[in-house]
Amino acid sequence: MNPKSLIAIILFCISSYIVTAQEVITNESIIQMMELGFDDTMIIDKIYTSDVKFDATIAGLGKLKKAGVSTEVISLVMEKSKQNTKSKTGIYFVNEDGEDKLIQPAVFSGTNDNKVAQRLVSNLINSKQKARLPRTKSNNVIKTNRPEFTFIFNPATTEVDNLQNGQGNVGIGGLNWWFRVASNPNEFVLVKLKVKERQNLREVITGKSSYISSSEGVDPKLAIGFDIEEIEGNKFKVTPTSLEPGEYAFLYQGQVPQGRQNQSVFDFSIQ
Incomplete structure (x- = not known):
């Protein structure tokens, strides 16, 4: 095979892969296949x-029924509609352009424990564990004091079971596993971050x-309340109480699967 033919075949394979990778199946796709x-x-x-x-x-399911789609396929459509693709799970907010x-998860840069300092002050250990984020400002800027967030979850039983049984992170992104394990925003806490200029x-x-004694997790007294409205089975609108300008964060406070650390x-x- 000459080099030009080989290059043509390689380019064809690459283009075919890209088209296949980007394909998304919709209700219309099902009707078309039928x-x-x-x-x-x-x-x-x-x-x-x-x-x-x-x-x-x-209305969407009605169109499938009228087109003659079987009950089995329609049931699968209903099931899959509750499970958004992995790229769509997470926390969203509306930016200035509407x-x-x-919100991409930010990783803690480190922790600080003031046990030594407290021990010098008294004979009792009275310390605070602090998690730190780099920089004094978030990249996610919101210019309203009552923002609305959308939480999208994708709980997949087999994947969660595999993870908890120590069989790896099947289909779960390294920085996105919260939205495969959690099922609603009540498993998160909203806090105001202290800025150290x-x-x-x-x-x-x-x-x-x-x-x-000792305790892990954010003190409930520091948690900021928010309202939750279920949009779909795995999609929720979260509206915090009025927020003053400052730095904030949602933290996952639910059960952490074996082999994971919530960092x-x-x-x-809020500006």
Whole structure:
């Protein structure tokens, strides 16, 4: 085979892969496959091996029914509509352009424990565990004191079970596993971060210990309340109480699967 032919084949394979990777199956795709003569088995296989974006409203399901789509396929559409693709899970806010922006998790740069200092002051250990974020400002800037957030979850039982059984992170992004394990915003806490200008960081207290006892997690007294409205089975609108200008973050406070550490937060600035 000459070099030109080989290059042409390679380019064709790459382009075919890109088209396949970007393909998203919708209600219209299912109707189209039916009209082309695909049977239920082929349609179901295609749904399971593709990204999907289904309309599971009564109107959307009604169109499928009128088109002659089987009950089995419609049931799968309803099931898959509750499970957004991995790239869509997370916390979103509306930016200045009116677009939904995903808050990428920020990783704690380190922790600080003041046990030694407290021991010098008294014979009792009374310390605070602090988690720190680099920089004094978040990249996620919101210019309203009552923002609305959208939480999208994608709980996948088999993936969660595999993770908890120590079988790896099947299908769960390294910085996105919260939205596969959690099921609603009540498993997160909203806090205001303390800004340390001279140290160029933000921090939050994540635990306390004393001579008598110790505790992990954010103090409930520091948690900021928010309203939750269920939009769909795995999609929620979260509206905090009025927030004054400053630095804030959502922290996951639910059960941490075996082999994971909760070292990230979803931070934002109110201006």
